Amino acid sequence: xxxxxxxxxxxxxxxxxxxxxxxxxxxxxxxxxxxxxxxxxxxxxxxxxxxxxxxxxxxxxxxxxxxxxxxxxxxxxxxxxxxxxxxxxxxxxxxxxxxxxxxxxxxxxxxxxxxxxxxxxxxxxxxxxxxxxxxxxxxxxxxxxxxxxxxxxxxxxxxxxxxxxxxxxxxxxxxxxxxxxxxxxxxxxxxxxxxxxxxxxxxxxxxxxxxxxxxxxxxxxxxxxxxxxxxxxxxxxxxxxxxxxxxxxxxxxxxxxxxxxxxxxxxxxxxxxxxxxxxxxxxxx
Numbered sequence: 001x002x003x004x005x006x007x008x009x010x011x012x013x014x015x016x017x018x019x020x021x022x023x024x025x026x027x028x029x030x031x032x033x034x035x036x037x038x039x040x041x042x043x044x045x046x047x048x049x050x051x052x053x054x055x056x057x058x059x060x061x062x063x064x065x066x067x068x069x070x071x072x073x074x075x076x077x078x079x080x081x082x083x084x085x086x087x088x089x090x091x092x093x094x095x096x097x098x099x100x101x102x103x104x105x106x107x108x109x110x111x112x113x114x115x116x117x118x119x120x121x122x123x124x125x126x127x128x129x130x131x132x133x134x135x136x137x138x139x140x141x142x143x144x145x146x147x148x149x150x151x152x153x154x155x156x157x158x159x160x161x162x163x164x165x166x167x168x169x170x171x172x173x174x175x176x177x178x179x180x181x182x183x184x185x186x187x188x189x190x191x192x193x194x195x196x197x198x199x200x201x202x203x204x205x206x207x208x209x210x211x212x213x214x215x216x217x218x219x220x221x222x223x224x225x226x227x228x229x230x231x232x233x234x235x236x237x238x239x240x241x242x243x244x245x246x247x248x249x250x251x252x253x254x255x256x257x258x259x260x261x262x263x264x265x266x267x268x269x270x271x272x273x274x275x276x277x278x279x280x281x282x283x284x285x
Contacts (some may be wrong), residue, residue, distance in 0.1 A: 002032045002069050007184055008081065008089045009073030010155065012147050014102035015094040015166050017074040023196060028071045030192045035071045038064065053079050078150040085160055088184045091151050094166035095245040096144050097220035097232050100137035103144075104128060104223075107136070134228040137220075141235050148239045165243070167217045173200040226260040 009024060011017050021037060028035035039049045053061055065072065067086040074092075081087075108128035128136055155161045162183040169176045174197055181188065202216075220229060233246060240246040 004031065004033060004069060004186065005086060005088050006065070006067050006070040006072065007033075008084070008087045009071070009075065009092065010078060010090065010151065011074045011076055011092040012094070012096075012099055012144065013076050014099045014106060015092055016169065017076060020074045020092065024071050024073060026192060026196070027186070027188060030188045031186060033069055033071050037074075038072065039075050049075070049079065050077070058082070077147050078154055080154070084155075085158065087160065089155060089158070089161040090164055090180065090183070091155055091161060092164045092166060092169075093148065093151070093243065095217065095220070096141075096148060096236050096239060097137075097224075097229065097245070098166075098217060099144060100140055100232070101133070101220045101223050103140060104133045104136045133223060134225050137224065138228060138231060141232060145236055145239065148236075152239075152242070163243075170202040170217065173197060173202075221259060226256050226263070229256060 007024075007027075009020055011020060021040065024037075025035050027033070042049050042052070055061075062082050065081055067083060073090075107124055109125075131139075156163055162179070164176060164180060168179075177193070177196060177200075181193075220232070224232075233240065233252065237246070246252050
């Protein structure tokens, strides 16, 4: 068993957490470390890691985590793990507006359904399909904001914590990967590095029923109403500014104005086309 400091990976839903699982598993195998996915395993069994950690059984919880030789995660929310300063910690985040957009399609169409969670997930799926995407993302915005704010409060200022961005992963994976390895102070084999880079494919054909539906940054602008985006910008303004997802407020407002104008033009063109088709139908009759 290696004496490397253990690694903890924090993230959110819809931030490549399934893909991170694959990377962490391969890293553990390559480095001779032990991989543990508590959150995923408990969820499959119909249980909750959050409830377990809040069960006031510190001895049991402390025995779950070892400060050397292990890789833990991904965790999709903050958990107060004892002696966190002894671990190498990654926090991976994505533009929360894109997270919320992706969350709608996941809940409504593509979420995996283990038998233990079938009733709960099918009810959530039906509820989501009875709503439009704009209503759902606004409904879930406070829930997601809390997750980001907890990371900001408890982790992101720590020396042993590195923030990685989803957007960097999908646009420049080799650099993203190197930054991760450097922070973790690990030296994976060249074979694994090459394998991870070769397998990093982020071009997908959009399919609402696919777990990997859309990876291109900025999907909220393609799916949400402009007024919804403006509301999210207001509710999430501190998070968006701190992490650079909105770096220039005036530019953001101008781009949303142009987006609204473009959509209005498209609607007008569709109306004109429909009117012309109706005229031709009347003439032919």
